[in-house]
Amino acid sequence: MIPPLFKHGVTERFLRYVVIDTQSDPDSPSCPSTDKQKNLGRLLASELREMGVADAHLDEYGYVYATIPANTSKQVPVICFCSHMDTSPDCTGKNVRPQIVKNYRGGDIALPADPSQVIRAAEHPALKDQIGHDIVTTDGTTLLGADNKAGIAEIMDAAQVLIENPQIRHGTIKILFTPDEEIGRGVDKVDLKKLGADFAYTVDGESAGQIEDETFSADGVTITIQGVSTHPGFAKGKMEHAIKIAAAIVDRLPKDTCSPETTEGKEGFLHPIGISGALEQTTLSFIVRDFTEAGLKEKEALLERIVKDVIKDYPRSTYRMEIKEQYRNMKAVIDRHPESVDYAIEAIRRAGLRPVRASIRGGTDGSRLSFMGLPCPNIFAGEHAFHSRLEWVSRQDMEKAVQTIVHLATIWEERAAP
Numbered sequence: 006m007i008p009p010l011f012k013h014g015v016t017e018r019f020l021r022y023v024v025i026d027t028q029s030d031p032d033s034p035s036c037p038s039t040d041k042q043k044n045l046g047r048l049l050a051s052e053l054r055e056m057g058v059a060d061a062h063l064d065e066y067g068y069v070y071a072t073i074p075a076n077t078s079k080q081v082p083v084i085c086f087c088s089h090m091d092t093s094p095d096c097t098g099k100n101v102r103p104q105i106v107k108n109y110r111g112g113d114i115a116l117p118a119d120p121s122q123v124i125r126a127a128e129h130p131a132l133k134d135q136i137g138h139d140i141v142t143t144d145g146t147t148l149l150g151a152d153n154k155a156g157i158a159e160i161m162d163a164a165q166v167l168i169e170n171p172q173i174r175h176g177t178i179k180i181l182f183t184p185d186e187e188i189g190r191g192v193d194k195v196d197l198k199k200l201g202a203d204f205a206y207t208v209d210g211e212s213a214g215q216i217e218d219e220t221f222s223a224d225g226v227t228i229t230i231q232g233v234s235t236h237p238g239f240a241k242g243k244m245e246h247a248i249k250i251a252a253a254i255v256d257r258l259p260k261d262t263c264s265p266e267t268t269e270g271k272e273g274f275l276h277p278i279g280i281s282g283a284l285e286q287t288t289l290s291f292i293v294r295d296f297t298e299a300g301l302k303e304k305e306a307l308l309e310r311i312v313k314d315v316i317k318d319y320p321r322s323t324y325r326m327e328i329k330e331q332y333r334n335m336k337a338v339i340d341r342h343p344e345s346v347d348y349a350i351e352a353i354r355r356a357g358l359r360p361v362r363a364s365i366r367g368g369t370d371g372s373r374l375s376f377m378g379l380p381c382p383n384i385f386a387g388e389h390a391f392h393s394r395l396e397w398v399s400r401q402d403m404e405k406a407v408q409t410i411v412h413l414a415t416i417w418e419e420r421a422a423p
């Protein structure tokens with residue numbers, strides 16, 4: 006059995022990790038995209054070795070691998086816990102100065118270094134479940150990096166619990182910390198053979214108790230408009246302006262549906278993320294998201310209809326549309342291994358929480374890992390308002406996540422054949 010009150014160092018770990026700047030960079034071609042991510046990787050590998058996890062190491066691409074050996078004679082599938090070390094390029098992660106609001110009594114939380122930054126109870130309904138908890142926030146000038154250093158701290162703390170309590174039985178446990186998840190390259194250089202896991206869990210979810218087995222399916226679409234350029238003084242009846250064609254396409258996108266700002270739940274969207282170019286050639290970049298393949302195709306067809314309809318007024322201009330698959334809904338893979346979700350639900354329950362099954366309006370490392378042959382649901386880390394200066398996480402939720410991870414390791418052992 007798990008000692009009911011094992012000592013938790015998860016918050017202290019978390020505070021140690023968030024002050025290390027690990028922002029990733031989508032424009033960098035290297036792996037990891039920013040070398041500074043290795044600063045955290047080195048620390049994690051050395052902390053793991055200090056705990057007694059002998060093989061813990063950081064590889065040349067910025068991945069941390071580690072193994073907690075089995076302490077049971079049963080044949081237990083090898084389980085991996087995974088979190089990402091990088092933080093979002095959308096918000097600075099330099100000089101993170103965390104503060105702790107102890108014993109939260111409700112209401113808004115003002116961030117001390119920037120009066121305009123207030124975590125308002127009305128805008129963050131999850132705060133109502135945090136009464137009496139200690140909430141970690143930033144000073145208002147950076148993101149916090151609970152996404153995903155909360156997950157890292159939780160996995161590290163769970164590792165310590167497993168190592169210090171040999172009476173807790175478990176199979177072989179693998180730990181994987183990845184770089185560059187926020188720029189969609191988190192598993193580009195992962196060595197699954199070396200990892201040798203049968204099932205994995207990313208610990209990168211939001212509210213305590215959540216388990217997610219479904220992500221968006223995602224494509225990227227690039228539309229290149231080739232217009233007709235002439236000297237502007239002699240352009241009448243000749244010029245076909247690629248920038249204006251592109252602008253007309255954007256203007257015809259649905260206004261009340263199909264965009265991130267008008268959808269929620271299981272609805273997908275078609276979302277322009279970039280425009281660049283000049284008179285002769287302009288490129289529009291989109292991301293397309295939906296929970297089904299059919300939904301993706303529908304949105305891409307809609308986009309192409311809009312393009313065709315706009316460009317028919319420009320007879321000498323042409324367009325090229327390129328669709329690139331980004332990732333796919335992992336549910337198709339995970340549904341073949343329902344026990345991976347069932348055991349997580351049981352672990353959440355044993356940690357004293359109400360399990361909530363949810364779907365992710367985004368991707369995780371797990372969506373790609375699942376399709377690479379490693380089924381990988383996502384369990385909560387307690388992170389909230391990520392990618393923003395209002396990001397927060399509570400000590401109590403992180404502690405529940407540690408307990409969930411430990412319970413999950415034991416449930417796989419309990420259910421294994423002797």
Ligand SMILES: [Zn+2]
Nearest residue numbers: 089152153209
């Ligand atoms: Zn994340």
